[in-house]
Amino acid sequence: MSRGKPAPEQLDLSNALMEALPGYKAADGTDARNYGGTVGLPEARALFGELLGVPAAQVVVDSSASLSLMHDVIVYSLLSGVPGHAPWIAQQPITFLCPVPGYDRHFAICEARGIKMINIPMTEQGPDMDLVERLVAADASIKGMWCVPKYSNPGGVVFSDEVVRRLAAMRTAAPDFRLLWDDAYRFHHLGEEKRACASILDACAAAGNPDRAIVFASSSKISWAGSGVAALAASPANIAWWTGHSGIRSIGPDKINQLRHVRLLKDSATVEALMERHRLLLKPKFDAVLAQFERLLGKVDGVSWTRPDGGYFIDLVTPNGMAKRTVALAKEAGITLTPAGAAYPYGRDPDDSHIRIAPSFPSLDEITKAAEGIALALLTAIAE
Amino acid sequence: MSRGKPAPEQLDLSNALMEALPGYKAADGTDARNYGGTVGLPEARALFGELLGVPAAQVVVDSSASLSLMHDVIVYSLLSGVPGHAPWIAQQPITFLCPVPGYDRHFAICEARGIKMINIPMTEQGPDMDLVERLVAADASIKGMWCVPKYSNPGGVVFSDEVVRRLAAMRTAAPDFRLLWDDAYRFHHLGEEKRACASILDACAAAGNPDRAIVFASSSKISWAGSGVAALAASPANIAWWTGHSGIRSIGPDKINQLRHVRLLKDSATVEALMERHRLLLKPKFDAVLAQFERLLGKVDGVSWTRPDGGYFIDLVTPNGMAKRTVALAKEAGITLTPAGAAYPYGRDPDDSHIRIAPSFPSLDEITKAAEGIALALLTAIAE
Numbered sequence: 001m002s003r004g005k006p007a008p009e010q011l012d013l014s015n016a017l018m019e020a021l022p023g024y025k026a027a028d029g030t031d032a033r034n035y036g037g038t039v040g041l042p043e044a045r046a047l048f049g050e051l052l053g054v055p056a057a058q059v060v061v062d063s064s065a066s067l068s069l070m071h072d073v074i075v076y077s078l079l080s081g082v083p084g085h086a087p088w089i090a091q092q093p094i095t096f097l098c099p100v101p102g103y104d105r106h107f108a109i110c111e112a113r114g115i116k117m118i119n120i121p122m123t124e125q126g127p128d129m130d131l132v133e134r135l136v137a138a139d140a141s142i143k144g145m146w147c148v149p150k151y152s153n154p155g156g157v158v159f160s161d162e163v164v165r166r167l168a169a170m171r172t173a174a175p176d177f178r179l180l181w182d183d184a185y186r187f188h189h190l191g192e193e194k195r196a197c198a199s200i201l202d203a204c205a206a207a208g209n210p211d212r213a214i215v216f217a218s219s220s221k222i223s224w225a226g227s228g229v230a231a232l233a234a235s236p237a238n239i240a241w242w243t244g245h246s247g248i249r250s251i252g253p254d255k256i257n258q259l260r261h262v263r264l265l266k267d268s269a270t271v272e273a274l275m276e277r278h279r280l281l282l283k284p285k286f287d288a289v290l291a292q293f294e295r296l297l298g299k300v301d302g303v304s305w306t307r308p309d310g311g312y313f314i315d316l317v318t319p320n321g322m323a324k325r326t327v328a329l330a331k332e333a334g335i336t337l338t339p340a341g342a343a344y345p346y347g348r349d350p351d352d353s354h355i356r357i358a359p360s361f362p363s364l365d366e367i368t369k370a371a372e373g374i375a376l377a378l379l380t381a382i383a384e
Numbered sequence: 385m386s387r388g389k390p391a392p393e394q395l396d397l398s399n400a401l402m403e404a405l406p407g408y409k410a411a412d413g414t415d416a417r418n419y420g421g422t423v424g425l426p427e428a429r430a431l432f433g434e435l436l437g438v439p440a441a442q443v444v445v446d447s448s449a450s451l452s453l454m455h456d457v458i459v460y461s462l463l464s465g466v467p468g469h470a471p472w473i474a475q476q477p478i479t480f481l482c483p484v485p486g487y488d489r490h491f492a493i494c495e496a497r498g499i500k501m502i503n504i505p506m507t508e509q510g511p512d513m514d515l516v517e518r519l520v521a522a523d524a525s526i527k528g529m530w531c532v533p534k535y536s537n538p539g540g541v542v543f544s545d546e547v548v549r550r551l552a553a554m555r556t557a558a559p560d561f562r563l564l565w566d567d568a569y570r571f572h573h574l575g576e577e578k579r580a581c582a583s584i585l586d587a588c589a590a591a592g593n594p595d596r597a598i599v600f601a602s603s604s605k606i607s608w609a610g611s612g613v614a615a616l617a618a619s620p621a622n623i624a625w626w627t628g629h630s631g632i633r634s635i636g637p638d639k640i641n642q643l644r645h646v647r648l649l650k651d652s653a654t655v656e657a658l659m660e661r662h663r664l665l666l667k668p669k670f671d672a673v674l675a676q677f678e679r680l681l682g683k684v685d686g687v688s689w690t691r692p693d694g695g696y697f698i699d700l701v702t703p704n705g706m707a708k709r710t711v712a713l714a715k716e717a718g719i720t721l722t723p724a725g726a727a728y729p730y731g732r733d734p735d736d737s738h739i740r741i742a743p744s745f746p747s748l749d750e751i752t753k754a755a756e757g758i759a760l761a762l763l764t765a766i767a768e
Contacts, residue, residue, distance in 0.1 A: 071632065112629070224418070248489075249451065251610070256611040
């Protein structure tokens with residue numbers, strides 16, 4: 001229950017990736033076995049363009065991990081600066097806004113690369129925009145902000161159209177400010193309703209800030225988590241900037257894996273059908289957790305949890321000061337959870353009140369027992 | 385003739401990579417489809433350990449491109465420092481020694497990341513060690529040195545045992561000095577004799593500088609150039625340092641491609657047999673170039689060229705001031721060559737006298753005509 005890993009049954013849905021590859025030529029005649037092609041194969045760019053609602057020319061398809069693309073955007077910005085601006089390392093200190101609770105690996109990149117972080121509370125509409133606007137207008141050291149705009153990790157929040165518009169249009173003291181837009185759960189619905197989120201690239205262009213956002217996506221939780229393909233979508237200026245740097249780092253991405261994925265995922269309709277099969281595997285696991293929480297915690301004061309419409313997590317909110325103790329008690333009962341506080345910069349939840357529940361990987365039977373164990377651990381912590 | 389790309393017939397030798405994968409489980413039971421495993425699969429580490437003569441525990445198997453691993457070693461050193469030392473960016477300026485002629489993509493990384501470069505002439509034994517020792521002892525800004533120790537790009541030089549020993553043992557003013565040891569052509573023999581190069585990791589350990597060298601290798605010119613697997617070998621301290629950083633950048637490499645490669649490449653004997661088939665395809669192409677050069681340039685004063693025992697290149701040495709003109713004249717005749725000067729930092733060959741010939745990709749017939757054209761272009765340049 002500690003990480004958002006797909007279950008083996010979900011990975012089985014893409015076992016066609018193990019089948020023989022009928023050929024190594026891309027649609028434009030490229031021999032996908034050889035060097036070259038910094039931007040990815042044309043058909044892979046077209047596929048992700050369709051999936052993300054972006055022209056293929058504004059999409060780069062690269063390695064297996066979108067996290068690596070985010071990391072490298074930060075590295076290139078630190079060492080060389082974004083287009084037309086000085087390197088961030090020449091403008092120290094550098095600060096990022098971090099909606100919380102959020103994704104621990106985003107925060108780990110900032111911490112490892114010497115970037116200060118400021119917590120931004122999440123609302124049901126997305127980050128607290130009054131606070132965000134006030135901070136970015138006043139502080140030129142704020143160069144970036146992490147966003148998981150849809151089915152956020154771990155709160156399951158979908159940014160409202162108004163939040164997207166304000167993020168795109170807000171005045172930033174830093175002219176080289178960037179939104180790192182991790183669209184990790186775009187197709188990862190849990191409910192019948194498929195919720196949508198406005199296009200940040202369109203909103204930024206409309207607001208006269210076309211280079212503000214860089215969008216990241218991958219097939220990791222669509223096909224195989226460890227060997228998918230990742231994509232970056234951005235303005236033409238940002239794409240040129242990215243490929244200028246990524247072309248120094250590599251002679252080109254693994255185009256054979258891109259061919260395999262284009263043949264598996266084909267188009268939006270095929271991806272949506274595949275995601276529906278994921279949903280049918282995941283939904284009962286989330287329901288099992290929610291049922292146990294309702295049964296054991298439904299009438300406990302100060303305890304709540306999210307009922308997400310998509311994504312990979314449930315956020316269990318405990319009374320203040322009880323998350324760590326609950327995780328420790330659960331561990332004694334044999335249940336491994338993400339460390340309390342992990343969803344916060346530096347691993348510090350100021351209220352010690354959030355526990356990230358990841359129901360995807362264990363079996364349905366294990367999930368039910370684990371959810372019961374977590375609820376009992378929390379009841380024990382409260383009783384203490 | 386411009387880049388060291390394998391020919392389609394060479395890529396065909398590994399078409400077994402297109403066959404169906406019989407399973408996704410690694411030897412230790414790891415589901416290679418899922419997230420995780422920063423260091424690579426155990427069997428992939430064991431394979432590269434055997435190939436490189438290093439314990440598997442000192443090998444990390446990662447993405448498809450060793451160039452990316454080199455780039456990232458420099459990025460992590462710049463932003464965080466090597467183990468026990470301050471970030472290189474806090475010790476500006478940073479300088480690298482660059483044996484010349486050398487690999488243009490190494491030099492491009494330094495240029496893009498703001499690292500100064502100093503040319504080091506190559507001898508038939510490797511870099512001019514008297515000069516190297518004098519420079520590194522006197523200048524603490526010299527934090528690194530590029531080395532292609534075997535069948536160097538483009539000169540085909542194999543570093544002598546004495547050069548390896550001196551590189552490992554020399555006193556450096558910078559305590560955080562690193563040899564970036566790009567073992568790109570370890571198995572890439574052209575002659576009957578398979579030349580060897582001493583182990584830099586052993587030599588560094590013996591000299592009391594165990595953390596000095598980081599070794600890079602890949603299957604790019606063994607299997608498929610664009611979709612192989614890459615490896616990094618180093619001291620235990622450097623491996624811990626590397627995985628600490630790479631684990632921030634990614635949840636793990638593409639382990640499915642590692643499985644495919646372990647099944648294809650198996651062990652040293654299998655790799656050597658495969659490389660012999662590469663050799664039989666490459667040797668006639670190199671011989672064709674050498675024959676044309678001998679025929680047309682054999683008696684021309686001031687013109688020479690290398691006759692490599694391995695690797696991917698021939699270095700054609702013109703009289704001073706004639707390399708650029710020869711490349712331009714060849715281009716007029718329809719022959720694309722690497723720009724003259726590319727084998728030097730900043731693209732500047734101070735003598736304008738080196739042309740890198742890459743015979744691997746074109747067909748044998750094209751090669752013969754191209755080599756003749758290059759020789760005639762050089763004769764024209766001299767006549768002018």
